[in-house]
Amino acid sequence: MKLARNRAGLAIGLGLVALGGVIATSISGMQVPPTYAKVGPRIFPFLAAGLLAGLGALFTLRALVGAADALQAEPGITTDWLPVVVISGGFLAFIALLEWAGFLPAAVALFLATAAGFGSRRAVRDLIAAIVVALAIYLLFDRILGLPLPAGMLKGLI
Numbered sequence: 001m002k003l004a005r006n007r008a009g010l011a012i013g014l015g016l017v018a019l020g021g022v023i024a025t026s027i028s029g030m031q032v033p034p035t036y037a038k039v040g041p042r043i044f045p046f047l048a049a050g051l052l053a054g055l056g057a058l059f060t061l062r063a064l065v066g067a068a069d070a071l072q073a074e075p076g077i078t079t080d081w082l083p084v085v086v087i088s089g090g091f092l093a094f095i096a097l098l099e100w101a102g103f104l105p106a107a108v109a110l111f112l113a114t115a116a117g118f119g120s121r122r123a124v125r126d127l128i129a130a131i132v133v134a135l136a137i138y139l140l141f142d143r144i145l146g147l148p149l150p151a152g153m154l155k156g157l158i
Helices: 007-028 043-065 082-101 103-117 123-144
Strands: none
Touching (some): 007 043, 103 123
16 A cells, blocks of 8 residues: 555645644744734734645645545646746746835736736736736735835835
């Protein structure tokens, strides 16, 4: 009997469990002012960490005892890596632009890359949607929730 029927599933599952643990450990050291009652700024990251670890545990269990054949691709089907590369490039651009250019340009770049990765060919519509969504998120976090996002080169304009 093999220990794991699906090594990729096992690696993903254990990786998610580890990621959940790292996030939970990082959050536990977070300083929270005593003005917060029971629900503070740590609750949602803890929920995300718990969900990641739980999902990872399910993946791990599925990889160990589940049906490995259910996760195999059908013969003759190939993977189109271009969308993966485009979306990953958008994510890397977001990381690179966030501090220097600010949240809005970085988020717009990520949105446009994701739309292109999913096959959209309507650049003007995508650009307008990206600006509206990124601006709404920025204003929600910065003005309403009081959690400042990097303004970057747009500092003073928004």
